[in-house]
């Protein structure tokens with residue numbers, strides 16, 4: 001069989017059919033099941049968006065109520081998961097803990113090996129509810145605080161903030177967080193989703209796929225960029241540096257600026273539009289424009305110098321900071337949302353599966369090379 005060499009990083013390669021998410025990177029369009037992200041950010045909720053991703057259409061009022069109820073009912077962490085969260089060393093990061101806890105969730109699932117459509121949907125409710133709980137509960141435990149019981153009357157976004165902070169969130173905080181969850185929920189064949197699909201395509205279970213996806217999300221070229229962005233803002237602030245000059249120096253040192261650039265978008269990332277607006281609004285409400293103004297200066301400079309646009313991670317950093325969220329929770333929070341998309345993709349993969357197994361262009365020593373016995377080397 002003949003082979004075709006793909007470009008480095010598989011840029012521009014179409015690796016699967018999917019009916020979940022469509023992106024036009026030149027026009028800056030993102031849609032879930034054909035519905036524009038701007039419409040969803042304006043009118044939808046995380047629950048409704050997740051229903052859309054999993055079931056392919058918007059729910060009616062009864063279906064949405066039922067869906068939200070099922071998601072809320074799955075807010076029950078097995079005590080063994082809580083034992084794990086209590087037992088990790090103080091140096092463990094939330095992202096390490098999340099990756100491990102998602103894997104452990106599979107051991108307490110009733111039928112890990114069942115990859116049927118219905119079993120995958122059932123597991124998706126549990127994973128979506130419990131990933132959010134793991135992030136919130138671990139943060140309470142590491143800070144020596146009591147664990148806050150889940151409140152089934154609250155939405156997914158409000159319950160997360162409630163379990164994290166032990167206070168009922170304001171309407172503004174809840175809506176801001178809900179929109180952030182909608183914006184991060186899916187993004188076609190990004191690295192973590194591709195990883196999930198590759199794992200699922202071996203007919204491994206959804207927990208294995210999502211554990212792998214959490215690992216892929218962690219990297220600073222992907223979901224880890226939101227934490228790296230905030231660390232950059234803190235570094236500039238600490239030095240009292242001019243943001244543009246600081247970034248100019250980074251360019252001179254050939255460093256990448258987290259939160260900029262994208263493999264698919266060659267224009268404004270449509271999610272950044274909302275996160276920029278929310279960051280500005282929260283800054284005004286807080287009477288603290290520091291992070292927003294610094295971000296704007298960096299954005300303008302990077303655009304002028306390198307023609308690069310801010311991606312989803314850039315303004316999520318200041319948005320989460322203004323919501324009072326710790327920096328090392330940013331990437332776990334990305335997973336709190338993206339699990340909806342990962343689940344949709346694993347369901348789609350298992351529903352019409354073929355092993356994903358590309359080829360490598362061999363560039364090593366010529367074949368056949370001699371095997372030299374160890375005593376002669």
Ligand SMILES: CC(=O)SCCNC(=O)CCNC(=O)[C@H](O)C(C)(C)COP(=O)(O)OP(=O)(O)OC[C@H]1O[C@@H](n2cnc3c(N)ncnc32)[C@H](O)[C@@H]1OP(=O)(O)O
Pocket residue numbers: 009190220221222223225255256257258259260261262263264306308311312313
């Ligand atoms: C949720 C997400 O995953 S969104 C992306 C989050 N990641 C980041 O924000 C990290 C910073 N950005 C990047 O590293 C990249 O833009 C990526 C990983 C997002 C996309 O990578 P690729 O499509 O492989 O682009 P690549 O890294 O090859 O960049 C192309 C050119 O633009 C430059 N470039 C791209 N992004 C940046 C950046 N953030 N800062 C400085 N230069 C950049 C590269 O140095 C390269 O320049 P060159 O051609 O002169 O060598």
Ligand SMILES: O=C([O-])CC(=O)C(=O)O
Pocket residue numbers: 184186187189190191263264311312
């Ligand atoms: O699509 C990508 O490559 C990265 C991204 O923006 C995402 O996963 O949200």
